[in-house]
Amino acid sequence: MADAPTPVMFAIVTTSKQAVIGGMAPVFMANDEPERDRIAMWLCRITNCIAHDLHNGTVVLTVNQASSS
């Protein structure tokens, strides 16, 4: 409670292939922004994670360790 739980990157949804290289999280490619947001929302609702927009065409989904929803 005293500090925020460590977020773990769960997935990456992006429209630009060159913005993301490797990593431990799966990368979901989308053709345009509406599709990207739709995928991000689906994944959020399914896995109880939080979406963060990096404003370069990439959305990062993170899950808080010891999920307290």
Next chain:
Amino acid sequence: MSSSSAPIDWSPMVIGFAAGFISRLVSIRTGRTHYPGYPSGYISQLALAIIAAMIGASVIVSLVGKEFTAATFLTLAATQFRDVRSTERKTLEQEEHLILVGRGAGYIEGIAITYEARNYLAMMVALVTSIVTQYIGVVIGGVVGIIAIIIGEIYMSGPKVGDMIEVEPAKIHFEKGSLLYVGDVMMMEVGLPHSRERYQKEGMGVLLTPKGRRGQSVLWNVAQRQAISHEAAAAVGTQKDVGYPEQTPLCRMDMPKGSGRAGLSILPVEHNMEALIKAIKNTPVLESGKWSAVTSPVLNRKEME
């Protein structure tokens, strides 16, 4: 009790018991918004109240009757009330996983301590009243009982957030596309356009401005802010369910600036700004939030200048 000595005067016990029991009843009524919220909770609290008042009231009678064994056993019984705190804490902690906006560990501890202390208070009121009744008289005993109840009630009702912090409505808006702001306090980054729309359409924001040093140190306490958002969500509801973490009501400090103010964002079910502000103002100041002014970066900065 003993049959050999003079007949026992029951009046100190009766009046002491009544005073202790009433003092506990009064505090059950004022503590209603937090816990207990249902009949079975009241019953267990009432049972404890009766035992506590009974113990407090019978000590002096058994001492006067020269029943020292009885008096010793009564003090033993009084130590059993230590368990009240851990019982309360356990109940609330289990509930914590089942509610959408948690109270936070600090608030739970505060409630548990208060419940323990109130039982001891009932015991002390009963003891004082029965002593006065025993040695001075029934009428004065009754008067002292009433005074003790009033003093106990004043002493036990701690400060509220509204005493130290100004609460005012503020506008919710987004900057740089996805940063959620309440007034000029940044709350968080909302990545989903769907949630952003929701916040813009239905969100409510409140700015908390400390009135002084105490207010600042209170607001810097994380547990205190969790308690505030719990009370806010309890008052106006929250559009949130499991799987919607970004719609949780949040209470965050004005952080990159560190001005000592805080913002609260919430997606309410009922758009009632008055109820929201009233609930925040009535949130009790937690014990863990009272202790230090040194934890506040703003105060430290002023001392360095």
